[in-house]
Amino acid sequence: MAIRKRELTFWEKLYLPQIFSGLKLTMKHFFVNLFIHMAHRLGLMKNSSAAVTIQYPEERRWLAPRLRTRHRLMLREEGTPRCVGCMMCETICPAKCITIVAGEHPDPNVEKYPTRFDIDLGKCVYCGYCVEACPEDAIRMDTQILDIAAYSRDAMKLDMHELLNPTLRKPLKECELKFPHKCAIHDGKITGSWDAVYGKGPKKSNQFESETPSH
Amino acid sequence: MIWDIVIKLVIAGAVFFFVLNLAGAHTWLERKQSAVMQDRIGANRATLFGQRLLGIPHSIADAVKMFTKEDFIPANADPFLHTLAPFLSVFFAMVAFAGIPFGDHLMLGGRMIELQVAKVDVALLYIFAMLSLGVYGVILAGYASRSNYALLGAMRASAQMISYEIALGAGIAGIVMIYGTLDLQEMVRAQGGLAWGFLPKWGIFLQPVAFFIFLTAALAETKRTPFDLPEGESEIIGYFVEYSGMKFGMFFLTDFVETILVACLATTLFFGGWQIPGLSVAGFNFFGHLIAVNPVIYALLGVMSFTLKVLIFCWLFMAIRWTLPRFRYDQLMRLGWQYLFPIAIANVVITGLILALVK
Ligand code: SF4
Ligand code: SF4
Numbered sequence: 205m206a207i208r209k210r211e212l213t214f215w216e217k218l219y220l221p222q223i224f225s226g227l228k229l230t231m232k233h234f235f236v237n238l239f240i241h242m243a244h245r246l247g248l249m250k251n252s253s254a255a256v257t258i259q260y261p262e263e264r265r266w267l268a269p270r271l272r273t274r275h276r277l278m279l280r281e282e283g284t285p286r287c288v289g290c291m292m293c294e295t296i297c298p299a300k301c302i303t304i305v306a307g308e309h310p311d312p313n314v315e316k317y318p319t320r321f322d323i324d325l326g327k328c329v330y331c332g333y334c335v336e337a338c339p340e341d342a343i344r345m346d347t348q349i350l351d352i353a354a355y356s357r358d359a360m361k362l363d364m365h366e367l368l369n370p371t372l373r374k375p376l377k378e379c380e381l382k383f384p385h386k387c388a389i390h391d392g393k394i395t396g397s398w399d400a401v402y403g404k405g406p407k408k409s410n411q412f413e414s415e416t417p418s419h
Numbered sequence: 420m421i422w423d424i425v426i427k428l429v430i431a432g433a434v435f436f437f438v439l440n441l442a443g444a445h446t447w448l449e450r451k452q453s454a455v456m457q458d459r460i461g462a463n464r465a466t467l468f469g470q471r472l473l474g475i476p477h478s479i480a481d482a483v484k485m486f487t488k489e490d491f492i493p494a495n496a497d498p499f500l501h502t503l504a505p506f507l508s509v510f511f512a513m514v515a516f517a518g519i520p521f522g523d524h525l526m527l528g529g530r531m532i533e534l535q536v537a538k539v540d541v542a543l544l545y546i547f548a549m550l551s552l553g554v555y556g557v558i559l560a561g562y563a564s565r566s567n568y569a570l571l572g573a574m575r576a577s578a579q580m581i582s583y584e585i586a587l588g589a590g591i592a593g594i595v596m597i598y599g600t601l602d603l604q605e606m607v608r609a610q611g612g613l614a615w616g617f618l619p620k621w622g623i624f625l626q627p628v629a630f631f632i633f634l635t636a637a638l639a640e641t642k643r644t645p646f647d648l649p650e651g652e653s654e655i656i657g658y659f660v661e662y663s664g665m666k667f668g669m670f671f672l673t674d675f676v677e678t679i680l681v682a683c684l685a686t687t688l689f690f691g692g693w694q695i696p697g698l699s700v701a702g703f704n705f706f707g708h709l710i711a712v713n714p715v716i717y718a719l720l721g722v723m724s725f726t727l728k729v730l731i732f733c734w735l736f737m738a739i740r741w742t743l744p745r746f747r748y749d750q751l752m753r754l755g756w757q758y759l760f761p762i763a764i765a766n767v768v769i770t771g772l773i774l775a776l777v778k
Binding site: 227 | 452454455456457458459460631738739741742743754
C-alpha cells in the first residue's frame with residue numbers, strides 16, 4: 205500500500221502561520237485556565253474547573269459498582285463469617301492465593317467455618333472466580349478499595365481480621381473477633397470462644413434452629 | 420578608583436543574582452505554565468512549613484535533590500574533562516550577561532554609573548562569541564563521557580548550533596546596519612523616541628524580518644523544544660546522558676540561562692531595551708505635555724521596563740516550547756540553511772539598498 209503524503213500548502217510551508225495558530229490555541233487555554241485558577245483563589249467560579257486533574261488521595265474517580273476491588277468476607281447476624289469452609293474458592297483460585305483452615309461449627313446446620321482465612325493480595329489476579337464459586341455468597345469483591353499497596357510482602361497478605369472488616373489494614377492492634385480462630389495477632393494461636401458469641405452453657409441444636417433460617 | 424571597582428562588583432553581583440534566580444524560577448515556570456496550558460494542575464505536593472505555595476517548594480526540592488544525588492563519572496571517561504564540561508557550559512552562558520545593558524546610566528553622588536556590567540563597545544560581538552564558545556561545553560561533555568550516544572548527541576548539538584549561528588549572525592547584520600554600531604548601549608539609546616509621532620523606534624518595527632530570524636535561530640541556540648534534538652530528553656538521548664547530580668543540573672541551568680540571555684538580547688535589539696515609549700531623560704512626554712521625572716527614578720523605571728520585557732520574553736519562549744513539536748533533523752538543517760540563511764542575506768541586501776536610498 206502506498207502511503208500518500210498530503211502536499212503542504214504554501215502557507216503551511218512557511219511555518220510561521222502554523223506556529224501562530226498553534227500558539228493561539230495554547231494561549232487560549234493558558235489565559236482561560238489562568239483566569240479560572242485566579243477566580244478559584246478568590247472563591248469564585250467554583251462550578252468551572254481549570255484542570256481535568258483529579259487530585260487523587262483527596263478526590264477519587266467514580267468506580268463502577270461491578271468493579272472487582274479488595275475482598276471482604278460477609279458476616280452472619282451474630283458476627284461470625286458466613287463462610288462455611290467449603291474450600292471452593294481456594295480450589296478455583298488460579299493464583300493459589302487463598303488459604304483456608306476449616307473448623308467445626310457448633311451449629312449443626314452450618315457445615316464448618318474458617319478458623320483461618322488468608323488472601324495474599326500480592327498474588328491475587330483479581331479474576332473474581334472466588335466470588336463466583338462461593339455457594340454461600342460469603343466472599344465479595346465490592347469494597348471499592350483500590351489502594352492495596354503495602355511496604356512488605358507480609359503486609360500484602362490479608363487475614364481474617366482485615367477480610368471481615370475492610371476498614372482494617374496491617375499493622376493490626378487488637379483482635380476484634382470473638383469466635384475461635386487462628387489469630388494472626390496472637391502468633392497464630394487459637395483465640396476467642398463460641399461462648400463469647402452465643403453466651404455461656406452447652407450448645408443445644410434447637411438453640412440455633414430459631415436463629416438460622418431453615419433451608 | 421576603589422569605588423569604581425566596588426560599583427562594578429555590586430552591579431555584576433546584582434545581575435548574576437537576578438539571572439540565577441530567574442533561571443531557578445524557570446523550573447517552576449516550566450512546570451506550572453505547561454500545566455496551565457494543558458489543563459493540568461502541575462506539581463503541587465512539596466510543602467514548605469506546611470504550605471504548598473503554588474508549587475514553588477518543588478524548585479527548592481529539585482535543587483536539594485540535584486545536590487544530594489550521586490555524582491557519577493563513567494569508568495572510561497576522562498574525569499577532568501567530564502567535570503570541566505558543565506562548568507564551561509554554564510560559565511560562557513553567564514559571562515555573556517556582562518554585555519547586556521539593563522538601564523540608562525544612573526547619576527549618583529556626582530558619579531555616572533553605567534547600568535551594564537562591562538561597557539564594551541563591541542558588546543554584541545562579545546555576546547555572540549560567548550554563545551559560540553558554549554558549544555565547547557557541549558562537545559566536551561559528549562567527548563569526555565566516552566559514550567557513543569553522548570558523542571552522537573554532542574555532534575548533533577554542535578552541528579545545530581554552528582548552523583544556526585550563521586543564520587543568527589546574518590539576521591542580526593540588518594539591525595547592526597541600521598544602528599551603525601555594535602555597542603548595545605548605543606543601540607538601545609538609538610531606539611528611544613518615536614517614529615512618525617506614535618511608533619516607538621524599536622528594532623522590531625524597523626527590522627521585522629530580522630526579528631523572526633533572530634528569534635528562530637536564537638531558540639535553536641538555546642537547545643530547547645522545538646529545537647531540542649541535541650538533548651532529546653525522552654528518547655534520542657543527548658550529550659549529557661552520562662551526567663548525574665549537580666553536573667546534570669548545570670547543563671539544565673545552562674539551558675535556562677541561555678533562554679534568559681536570548682530574552683535579554685531580543686529585548687535589547689528589538690524591543691528598545693530599557694526604553695519606555697515617551698519617556699526620556701527630560702521627563703515623560705504625555706501628548707505634548709512634559710512631566711518631569713527624577714533622574715534616579717528615570718533610571719530605575721528603565722531597569723523595570725527592561726526586566727518586564729525580559730520576563731515577557733521568557734514567558735513567550737516557554738509558551739513556544741510547550742506548543743511546538745520537535746523538528747526532524749533534516750527539517751532542522753533545511754530550515755537553518757535553506758530558509759533562514761537566504762532570508763537573512765536577502766534582508767541584509769534589502770536593508771542596505773534602503774539605507775543607500777534614504778541617505
Ligand atoms: S480474585 Fe481470583 S486470584 Fe484473587 S483470590 Fe479470588 S480467585 Fe484468587
Ligand atoms: S467458597 Fe465461600 S463458603 Fe466456600 S470456603 Fe470460600 S468463602 Fe467460604
